[in-house]
Amino acid sequence: EAAVTQSPRNKVTVTGGNVTLSCRQxxxxxxMYWYRQDTGHGLRLIHYSYGAGNLQIGDVPDGYKATxxxxxxxxxxxxxxxxxxxxxxxxxxxxxxxxxxxxxxxGTRLTVV
Amino acid sequence: xxKVTQTQTSISVVEKTTVTMDCVYETRDSSxxxxxxxxxASGEIVFLIRQDSYKKENATVGHYSLNFQKPKSSxxxxxxxxxxxxxxxxxxAMRDMNYNQGKLIFxxxxxxxxxx
Numbered sequence: 029e030a031a032v033t034q035s036p037r038n039k040v041t042v043t044g045g046n047v048t049l050s051c052r053q054x055x056x057x058x059x060m061y062w063y064r065q066d067t068g069h070g071l072r073l074i075h076y077s078y079g080a081g082n083l084q085i086g087d088v089p090d091g092y093k094a095t096x097x098x099x100x101x102x103x104x105x106x107x108x109x110x111x112x113x114x115x116x117x118x119x120x121x122x123x124x125x126x127x128x129x130x131x132x133x134x135g136t137r138l139t140v141v
Numbered sequence: 142x143x144k145v146t147q148t149q150t151s152i153s154v155v156e157k158t159t160v161t162m163d164c165v166y167e168t169r170d171s172s173x174x175x176x177x178x179x180x181x182a183s184g185e186i187v188f189l190i191r192q193d194s195y196k197k198e199n200a201t202v203g204h205y206s207l208n209f210q211k212p213k214s215s216x217x218x219x220x221x222x223x224x225x226x227x228x229x230x231x232x233x234a235m236r237d238m239n240y241n242q243g244k245l246i247f248x249x250x251x252x253x254x255x256x257x
Contacts, residue, residue: 070232126236126238
């Protein structure tokens with residue numbers, strides 16, 4: 029069973045603060061993804077990567093940076109957090125191949141006050 | 142551009158009946174993959190079933206099956222003999238084969254409630 033671990037699971041920060049969300053997968057998957065989940069919008073893709081050092085822009089990238097430091101680790105950075113970024117964030121990973129399923133982490137609930 | 146749309150916000154059915162959830166998609170690729178995922182009350186998101194665009198046969202896994210209508214860019218999820226534990230949010234998703242380098246996008250989700 030693929031393992032995707034997110035940390036922290038919950039985070040509260042102030043407007044203008046810096047936040048880093050971490051994701052580690054231990055299944056040697058090439059693809060990793062960051063999504064945000066909001067009521068009425070489903071899962072929206074922020075950034076994704078197909079390998080260490082690679083970064084692809086998703087559909088809602090504004091206000092987010094991401095970095096893939098190793099095959100296992102993918103980070104999401106909010107450098108000037110805003111209340112509109114209050115959301116549930118999911119990391120996911122998959123093998124190479126468009127037909128492969130993704131495995132999700134348990135999510136990080138971020139609140140920006 | 143890729144797009145996945147689920148217009149049914151919520152559905153409620155009685156246990157042991159059949160339910161269909163709708164999903165339409167847009168893509169410029171001639172080959173693509175369509176997926177359905179389930180998010181349980183605990184928040185866990187798991188893969189259910191996949192349809193390959195180049196296959197005419199509808200995919201089936203357990204009591205989940207798909208209604209793939211390629212000319213209508215539609216991929217419906219059918220759950221037969223529903224059980225209480227099928228209550229969840231269901232997401233439709235798509236990946237192109239030839240474009241977008243593995244980009245996987247999701248629809249808005251449909252919340253399914255199974256009543257006893």
